[in-house]
Amino acid sequence: MQKQDAPKVQFVTIDDNHAGQRIDNFLVTFLKGVPKSRVYRILRKGEVRVNKKRIKPVYRLADGDIVRIPPIHVSEEKALPNAKLEKIASLEKHIIFEDKYLMVINKPSGIAVHGGSGLKFGLIEGLRALRPDAKFLELVHRLDRDTSGCILVAKRRSTLRALHEQLREKTVEKNYLALVLGQWDKADKAVNAPLLKNTLQSGERIVRVNPEGKESYTKFKIVQRFENCTLVQASPVTGRTHQIRVHTLHTGHPIAGDDKYGDRQFDSEMKKSGLNRLFLHSASLRFFHPNEETTMFFEAPMDDSLKATVAALRKT
Known part of the structure; x- marks a missing residue:
């Protein structure tokens, strides 16, 4: 992208x-x-022009387009976190795969994918600090802050577009591991329940099953049964906010350690088994590499907390 000074x-x-x-x-x-309100205002007023013409916010840019941007005060961009910070430097060991087009990260639990809402930085800001020479670095999809595991990051805009197209066509295979309350019925191989996102007055986002919500579909498979809980594999076909967490709750089997949709008594019991976080982990990811034109498959190992919990449950 070339910027002509004026x-x-x-x-x-x-x-x-x-x-x-x-x-x-x-x-x-x-x-x-x-x-954003200012951005849409200058678009609405026609102050932004593409090839000397007024355009609507939905206009898609083409290679070679010349965009006129009016004089506008831009706040000084927040500095990236120091790459030498322990939390940032530690992200290096969580990189599962990297080439010149994309990265696959085993995201730790407790780190948000984006900074904001009082957070100085998130995963993407940390990765940008680690890779200061990368001109483009964007998340392909998201994981909740407390969810760990495989997450895709694009290093080129064209790669991001191609992977987004795969997500829309539902050809990306994502498999999660979740420890849920009670004995999962083997007949429950899938949950097809529409989800509606609500924002409370406090700003907290809550998702509920609602017939007016968006179509949401998750496939489930039993991995291992324990005395009062089940380790399941959850494979979301759609990608709604909190989808797996709400779908497991909908079946009567909330996920262990879920402070938003969970069961307090169950969470208390699981703490005795060493669980100190949400037991939801993006265990594997399969997609078509748009640049190398080959199918890629990656697995992310669980962290020590989840491994210790499973080991403790196996002894009971």
Whole structure:
């Protein structure tokens, strides 16, 4: 992407890295520190032009487009965290795979994928600090803060677009391990229940099964039974917020250590087995590498807390 300097107005020539991206999303990224409401206002007023023409927020950029961006104050971009910080440096050992197109990370539990909401940094900011020479580094999908395991990061815009297309076509295979309350019925091989996302006055997001919600589908398989709980493999076909957590709750089997949708008594019992976090782990990921044109499969080992819990349950 080439930026031509001008005293008041900026002109940006779009290259392949941004071709296909919506103009509103491009501006939100380009004008870091500018509120989204301001971005949409300059679009609505026609202050942003593409090839000298007014465009709508849904306009998709093409290679070679020239974008006129009006004079606008951009807050100083937040500095990336220091790559030498212990928490940042430790991310290096969580990289399962990396080439010039993408990365696969075994995300630790307790780290959000993005900074914000009082967090100085998240996974993506940490990775950018580790890879300061990477011109492009974006999450392909998300994991909840307390969920660990496989997560994909694109190092090129074209790779991100191709992987997003696979997610839309539901050809990416994601398998999670979850420890749930009670004995899972082997007949429950799938949960097809629409999910509706609500935001409480406190700002907390809560998801519920609701006929007015979005279609949500998760496949389940029993991995191992224990006395009062079951280790299951959950394979989400759709990718809704908190999908696995709410679908297991919907069947009457909340996940251990879930402070939002869980069972307190069950959580208390699991703490005796060494569990100090949500027992939800993205164990494996299968997708088609759009640049190498080959199917890739990765597995992420569970952390010590989850391994210790399973080992303790096997002894009972």
